[in-house]
Amino acid sequence: MFRSFRWRLTFWFVTLTTLVYMLSAFGAIWLFHIGLNAVLEEELEALVSEIVPAINLNGHTPNLQEWAKTSHSVPFKFLPTIQLYDQYGHLIEQHGPRGVPQLYAKEQEVRTADYAFLVFSTPLWENEKLIGYLQLQLSLKNIDRATRQFGMTMAIVAPFLLIGLGIAGYVFSGIAARPVEGSFHSLRRFMSDAGHELKTPLSIIQANAESIESEISSQESASNRLAVIMRSTERLGNLVRDLSLLSKMESPTVITKRTPIDLGQLVRGILEEFEELFKNKNISLTIDQIQSISLMGDADSLKRLLTNLLENALRYTEAGGRVFVSLDTAGRNARLVIKDTGIGIPTESLPKIFDRFYRVESSRSRAAGGSGLGLSIVRAIVDAHKGKIDVSSQVGVGTTFVVLLPIRH
Ligand code: ADP
Numbered sequence: 384m385f386r387s388f389r390w391r392l393t394f395w396f397v398t399l400t401t402l403v404y405m406l407s408a409f410g411a412i413w414l415f416h417i418g419l420n421a422v423l424e425e426e427l428e429a430l431v432s433e434i435v436p437a438i439n440l441n442g443h444t445p446n447l448q449e450w451a452k453t454s455h456s457v458p459f460k461f462l463p464t465i466q467l468y469d470q471y472g473h474l475i476e477q478h479g480p481r482g483v484p485q486l487y488a489k490e491q492e493v494r495t496a497d498y499a500f501l502v503f504s505t506p507l508w509e510n511e512k513l514i515g516y517l518q519l520q521l522s523l524k525n526i527d528r529a530t531r532q533f534g535m536t537m538a539i540v541a542p543f544l545l546i547g548l549g550i551a552g553y554v555f556s557g558i559a560a561r562p563v564e565g566s567f568h569s570l571r572r573f574m575s576d577a578g579h580e581l582k583t584p585l586s587i588i589q590a591n592a593e594s595i596e597s598e599i600s601s602q603e604s605a606s607n608r609l610a611v612i613m614r615s616t617e618r619l620g621n622l623v624r625d626l627s628l629l630s631k632m633e634s635p636t637v638i639t640k641r642t643p644i645d646l647g648q649l650v651r652g653i654l655e656e657f658e659e660l661f662k663n664k665n666i667s668l669t670i671d672q673i674q675s676i677s678l679m680g681d682a683d684s685l686k687r688l689l690t691n692l693l694e695n696a697l698r699y700t701e702a703g704g705r706v707f708v709s710l711d712t713a714g715r716n717a718r719l720v721i722k723d724t725g726i727g728i729p730t731e732s733l734p735k736i737f738d739r740f741y742r743v744e745s746s747r748s749r750a751a752g753g754s755g756l757g758l759s760i761v762r763a764i765v766d767a768h769k770g771k772i773d774v775s776s777q778v779g780v781g782t783t784f785v786v787l788l789p790i791r792h
Contacts, residue, residue, distance in 0.1 A: 389556045396552035401545055408537040416530045420501065423526065424490060427463060427503035427519050434465065435517060438507060444469060445507050445515040447476055463521040464500075470513045482520040492523065499523040576740040580622055580754065584615035591615075618754075625756040628687065629739070629763060644682050646717050646788070647675035650710050653689045657697070665702040671709035676717045678790045680768050688764045691757040692721045692784050698753060699782070700725030716770070716787040727778035736774065737762040761786075 437450035445467050464482030467475045472486040487493065487502040504518035591608045598605055650673050661668040696706045700723045707722040728736060728743055735741045740755040765772045768788050776782035 389553065389560055392556035392560070393549060393552040396556070397545060397549045400548050400552075401541075404541060404544065408534075408541070411537065412530060412534050415533050416526070419526050419529065420492065423501055423521060424503065427490070427501065427521060430463065430519060431503055431505050431517060434519075435505065435507070438467070438517065440507065440509045440514060444475060445517075447478065451478055463519040466518045466520065468516040468518060470515055472516070475515070480522070486516055486518060493520075494523075499527060573739060576755075577622075577626060580740065581619065584618045584622075587615040588612050588619075622754045622756070625754050625760060629756055629760055641679040641681060643677055644680050644685065645675055645677050646680075646685070646719075647673045647710055649682060649685055650689060650708070650719065653686060653693065654708060657693050660697055661706065664697060664700075666697065666700050667705045669705060669707045671707055671720075673708075673710045674712065676710065676712060676790065678717055678788060680788065681764075684764045684767065688761050688786070689719070691761050692786075695753075695757060696721055696723040696725065696782075699723070704781075712790070713787065715790055717790055719786040719788070720783065722781065722783040724781040727780055727782055728774070728776040729778055730776075733774060733776060737772075 434447075434450070437453075438445050438447055439449055447465070447467060462479065464480050465478040466482060466484070467477075468486045469475055474484040474486075477484070482500070483493070483498065487504055489505070490501075490503045493500055493502055500523055501521045502518065503521075504516050506513055507515045507517055591612045595605050595608045595612075598608070654668070654670060654673075658668060693706075693708075700706060704724045706724075707720070709718075709720045711718055732741075732743045736743070737758045739759045741759075742753065742755045762772060765786060765788070770786060770788040772787075773785045774782065775785075
């Protein structure tokens with residue numbers, strides 16, 4: 384889907400830039416032509432003003448006989464055609480390359496199938512009497528060739544430019560689409576994982592409900608079935624709660640209700656709730672030191688953070704194990720440490736444990752009631768408080784989580 388989106392983006396980019404390039408190329412050729420014409424017209428005008436004083440006006444018929452003999456005439460001989468006309472417009476004299484024997488209005492561009500030239504003509508006066516015209520005709524062959532050459536260059540450059548733009552467009556559309564692609568893929572993975580997670584407890588509920596229905600007359604084992612249904616329902620409930628919590632966490636507007644919190648008091652409260660659970664599983668809970676630290680934060684989220692970490696310590700530590708909790712300050716941060724002597728996490732799994740639905744050993748975690756969302760929620764809460772979380776672990780030895788939360792932000 385994203386590949387075709389990228390190609391489409393590149394296609395439109397190249398098509399639009401081609402159109403822009405073509406329009407600019409035609410514009411440039413046209414301006415180039417106009418510019419050259421203007422320069423040549425100026426040159427012709429300057430030439431006329433140089434030649435006029437050399438015209439011999441004696442005898443009422445102008446002539447350039449004397450001038451043609453001089454060396455001044457040489458530079459002009461081979462550029463424009465120099466023509467003299469009498470007052471009736473008949474050609475009298477012509478110098479330089481062969482021109483068209485016709486008198487034109489002051490200045491213009493003349494184009495026919497056979498020739499193309501620029502004309503500049505000026506009337507000649509003697510004692511306020513019109514006695515003839517001087518006319519210059521400059522072939523536009525060279526200008527046309529230069530314009531054609533310019534057009535060819537633009538056309539030759541075009542495919543290279545378009546290939547370059549195509550590659551650049553493809554690369555840039557990839558860069559632009561990457562974040563969208565990333566969130567799209569994680570959303571898809573998230574939906575498929577969530578679907579998978581919801582399927583198992585649902586099918587257990589369904590199977591047990593069906594079996595109760597058939598057994599209800601005899602009443603046998605119905606209460607066992609109901610217990611299974613209730614466990615699965617609870618798992619579903621936890622999952623749905625975690626999912627909605629996680630989606631809320633990721634919205635940047637959620638943790639806006641920051642209030643001053645005594646973190647020490649909050650931690651002590653949660654630890655009290657857990658003491659009984661640890662005792663029931665025969666795990667010794669050691670509370671090293673809990674300092675009173677006040678910071679700005681969201682109390683409910685911070686309670687969930689602590690609960691999730693303690694639930695994991697409880698879940699992944701065998702009976703007879705130990706769990707240590709401490710809260711102190713480290714620099715400008717509050718530092719919460721939860722350390723257990725549980726089963727540990729393999730090194731290669733450490734970078735993944737904060738991913739949604741990731742479990743080191745799915746069957747064990749699921750059996751222990753985990754949804755695989757606990758640590759992703761913890762991470763989201765830490766991020767929302769602009770804090771940091773670190774984990775170190777060794778299989779068979781234990782795991783330590785260190786959470787740093789900025790005291791003022
Ligand atoms: P779960 O709900 O499965 O516990 P979490 O996101 O809380 O999901 O944790 C992800 C995985 O990290 C767990 O499945 C477990 O394998 C591992 N894990 C987390 N905490 C601990 C711990 N204290 N000791 C050992 N493994 C742990």
